[in-house]
Ligand SMILES: Nc1ncnc2c1ncn2[C@@H]1O[C@H](COP(=O)(O)OP(=O)(O)OP(=O)(O)O)[C@@H](O)[C@H]1O
């Protein structure tokens with residue numbers, strides 16, 4: 001049984017259909033990264049799954065309970081870290097955690113012990129007595145995450161948990177997520193950072209205009225857009241167009257040109273053959289390459305490929321014109 | 326049920342902890358009311374004519390209690406709006422706690438706050454020379470009616486706090502409180518105002534409560550003559566009850582519908 005299951009979820013605001021048949025299945029003890037551009041509906045999906053929002057249609061189960069009819073059961077088993085830190089700014093970090101602990105029906109003493117323990121774990125013991133108002137954004141975030149872990153929930157929703165964090169705090173959050181998952185927690189993580197999904201998630205769902213348009217492991221998604229990428233950096237910008245012409249011979253998709261970096265790149269099927277042939281062709285045409293190499297595509301490229309079809313096509317024709325001219 | 330009571334108490338403690346953490350805000354609110362009493366009581370008091378004769382401060386104080394209690398609507402509204410805005414309400418909604426406790430806790434915390442405010446204002450009045458001239462039972466009834474009014478505007482505040490989206494809107498609603506509480510029989514006899522303004526002041530439901538307070542505390546200016554003043558006690562009891570009958574279900578409905 002999946003820990004998180006959604007089928008055909010629909011949600012509309014006014015005339016705008018925000019989710020149109022959102023479907024998802026996350027196995028217990030794994031991390032699913034929900035990726036998508038601004039306004040794709042990530043937060044809406046998380047809010048529905050965490051019982052905050054009623055879907056207009058479809059079905060969703062979390063930890064085996066229907067989010068519409070068994071709200072109380074779902075709420076007992078989830079932790080939610082919303083897109084904005086939801087802690088009481090007037091109270092201290094410690095007071096916040098004690099309050100949330102008591103609202104999770106721990107006894108006063110247990111709530112206090114848990115608060116102290118969580119503050120320590122999130123490196124907030126020193127600032128624990130200060131009002132949250134005086135916390136930095138990263139400290140607030142950590143407190144927010146701590147507050148959602150009071151009962152060590154089996155399912156955790158993280159809506160852009162590292163937005164606005166410095167690299168160190170980001171690493172801390174990442175290692176915390178890994179630790180939780182190692183302990184059996186199921187995590188649904190939304191993010192704008194592709195490296196974050198790459199780092200943490202075993203399964204990635206790309207959400208675009210209200211539905212999941214691609215799904216798979218980071219590796220699968222990368223190979224889906226046409227295997228490896230071949231990059232050539234030319235010495236003389238004037239050679240860019242001709243270099244693009246060479247690359248086009250070895251790929252089904254048109255090459256992409258970055259004039260600023262004097263780079264042309266293209267998706268290739270057979271990396272070794274492509275590399276040797278391109279090197280030979282460039283030399284034969286008298287184009288000096290500063291750098292030439294094959295690499296796996298980044299998730300950014302996957303992301304743009306999957307969510308930016310329309311923009312990308314016009315973009316490419318634009319580039320083609322450039323190439324022709 | 327026990328869960329609801331326990332969670333409500335936790336939520337009440339949260340409200341009280343805010344109070345302890347932000348004494349400045351609480352003191353400023355009280356200082357404002359005391360300043361109004363001193364300002365009107367002494368600055369304008371000499372020039373004011375109390376209908377039927379009597380001491381102006383004694384005429385003024387019952388209205389000040391009503392005003393203080395009415396201003397409570399802003400406190401509630403701002404607190405509820407801020408919680409919704411900051412996402413804390415959502416956190417409560419995603420937790421396995423009693424959801425009724427979120428609103429119940431707001432009620433008890435704000436009522437505690439108001440009782441303390443009222444006590445300080447009454448003490449200030451007593452120090453300045455205001456006196457209770459009715460029976461103890463009548464005085465208790467007056468305080469009971471004030472707290473009933475506070476409860477009514479508390480639920481109005483909850484509803485408005487859940488309705489409005491921004492802190493700016495809250496400030497706008499707060500501004501409207503001034504004409505609402507000033508154009509009453511609190512500071513002057515409506516009969517002494519221009520006819521149209523006097524009519525508004527006389528029919529302002531707060532005036533009925535002010536008349537009832539004067540009557541119960543045995544202070545001057547309890548009125549007579551106008552229909553509103555004649556039935557002040559009934560009005561002072563009835564209209565907060567009507568407000569409660571409207572705003573309790575509206576607020577509960579609105580809270581439930583946050584998930585829409
Ligand atoms: N309460 C609401 N009323 C009306 N429209 C809304 C509401 N909440 C969200 N929307 C709209 O729904 C769409 C999806 O919003 P959502 O917050 O789910 O996107 P997101 O993927 O989380 O975006 P972001 O990356 O910016 O956080 C947006 O176009 C937004 O304007």
Ligand SMILES: [Mg+2]
Nearest residue numbers: 042043044083
């Ligand atoms: Mg979002």
